[in-house]
Amino acid sequence: MPPASAIALRPCSAQAHPNIALIKYWGNRDEALRLPANGSISMNLAGLETRTSVTWDEKRVARGDAFNLNGSPVTGPGLERVSAFLDLVRKMAGFDFRADVVSVNNFPAGAGIASSASAFAALALAAAKAAGLDLAEADLSRLARRGSGSACRSVPGGFVEWAAGASDADSFAVSIAPPEGWPLVDIIAIVSEAHKSTGSTEGHALAATSPLQGARVADAPRRLDLCRDAILKRDFAALAEVTELDSALMHAVMMTSTPPLFYWHAPTLTVMQEIRLARAQGLAACCTVDAGPNVHVICEADAAEAAARLIADMPGVREVRRAQVGGPAHIESD
Numbered sequence: 334m335p336p337a338s339a340i341a342l343r344p345c346s347a348q349a350h351p352n353i354a355l356i357k358y359w360g361n362r363d364e365a366l367r368l369p370a371n372g373s374i375s376m377n378l379a380g381l382e383t384r385t386s387v388t389w390d391e392k393r394v395a396r397g398d399a400f401n402l403n404g405s406p407v408t409g410p411g412l413e414r415v416s417a418f419l420d421l422v423r424k425m426a427g428f429d430f431r432a433d434v435v436s437v438n439n440f441p442a443g444a445g446i447a448s449s450a451s452a453f454a455a456l457a458l459a460a461a462k463a464a465g466l467d468l469a470e471a472d473l474s475r476l477a478r479r480g481s482g483s484a485c486r487s488v489p490g491g492f493v494e495w496a497a498g499a500s501d502a503d504s505f506a507v508s509i510a511p512p513e514g515w516p517l518v519d520i521i522a523i524v525s526e527a528h529k530s531t532g533s534t535e536g537h538a539l540a541a542t543s544p545l546q547g548a549r550v551a552d553a554p555r556r557l558d559l560c561r562d563a564i565l566k567r568d569f570a571a572l573a574e575v576t577e578l579d580s581a582l583m584h585a586v587m588m589t590s591t592p593p594l595f596y597w598h599a600p601t602l603t604v605m606q607e608i609r610l611a612r613a614q615g616l617a618a619c620c621t622v623d624a625g626p627n628v629h630v631i632c633e634a635d636a637a638e639a640a641a642r643l644i645a646d647m648p649g650v651r652e653v654r655r656a657q658v659g660g661p662a663h664i665e666s667d
């Protein structure tokens with residue numbers, strides 16, 4: 334282990350946005366390494382963020398890591414997941430020090446936005462930098478992936494593609510278009526704030542039990558091509574078609590797993606149907622749903638106002654949130 338004085342440990346704080354997948358990650362080829370069954374594409378969500386600071390404590394190797402989330406200490410499985418992730422950073426840095434991790438989300442739990450992506454992207458950046466490691470974006474994305482698969486997509490900015498890759502070395506995300514490449518808006522229809530009963534990690538492990546997962550994965554390269562092309566050409570009709578297809582395929586796999594996972598509530602389907610009707614009448618809006626009941630309505634900027642009004646009036650919609658396309662994870666101070 335290098336002497337502490339040679340490492341120049343300093344507290345470090347980083348910020349990352351959550352992301353919404355347009356082509357979904359569902360199922361792993363390797364659970365431990367979080368190597369996904371298929372590639373995925375997402376956009377970062379501006380205005381929503383996790384801010385995380387990490388301080389490595391070189392004097393108190395014997396105590397465990399400490400993790401404070403939104404002002405409360407975290408213990409049990411939440412702390413264990415963070416500690417297991419910090420083990421990876423300790424190994425890279427070549428030291429045994431424990432860490433103090435303080436993390437704050439500016440969006441509430443249950444707001445329809447998965448926090449693990451922004452959480453592990455910010456933690457990867459803050460923990461590595463505080464350990465004196467200067468990682469290239471691809472290596473940071475690979476590291477974040479080990480904490481939560483979708484976190485690798487919150488490292489680069491704008492529209493991001495995570496290539497499934499063949500191994501740990503080539504499974505990371507890159508930006509395919511900057512935030513200003515296409516000013517889309519995500520309008521999130523909150524239909525339930527209840528905590529989901531089956532989290533993503535458990536859900537990924539069930540994907541292979543669905544007879545439909547093989548077909549979903551086999552067709553993924555075609556959908557990735559369609560989605561990437563639509564983003565690069567700003568072709569909303571093409572984006573809408575492939576985004577809705579991909580979301581439906583993932584939910585078909587979820588619903589046909591053993592045991593089955595039904596994340597939709599009745600208002601989830603109402604929003605999806607109403608948005609399809611509105612699109613047929615010319616509104617540039619389409620739907621995608623993650624591992625929960627809330628609906629992300631992706632819109633062109635000039636359709637956002639009308640879409641938000643329409644969604645707010647739909648039965649079962651409790652709240653509407655909005656996010657534009659966000660930038661990369663970044664250091665706040667060092």
Ligand code: DP6
Nearest residue numbers: 354357358481482483533534623624
């Ligand atoms: C439905 O990245 O949350 O949101 O790696 O177990 O943390 P873990 O899973 P996670 O899975 C995301 C699933 C999804 C689709 C997506 O974001 O691609």
